[in-house]
Amino acid sequence: MDAARAAAANAYAPYSNFRVGAAILTEGGAVHPGCNVENASYGLGVCAERNAAARMALADSEDRRIKLVAVASPNTAPCFPCGACRQVLREFGCEEVIVEDPAEASGMRSYPFEEILPNSFGPEVL
16 A cells, blocks of 8 residues: 555646556565556546556566555545456456555455456456
8 A cells, every 4th residue: 555655646647636546466476556647638548557557567477467456545535446447457367456445444445356346357258
């Protein structure tokens, strides 16, 4: 979660001022942070989770299975991945999503991935 918070601080969000950071933990133990990057052509913006996934894919072709992703935003909590990000995380076998949750004693809450993307479509279906 610390890596996700640090990534959110570096978000490029001049239009919405809505900063999001994500950090992917792979099964191999590597951490890959990402932040949202907006664009004047709104549809070309990229979410933090997809930037983290791209960074992971680039870093090591042998360590691309996602154990968990942590998502943080100073603007709102909890902050969940959008639908497109959920599908990208699913592509890499994401097992767990952790978000900040002020209602929890720990300040965080964990969700099994199947709970946030039930009945998902993945590579094994093709």
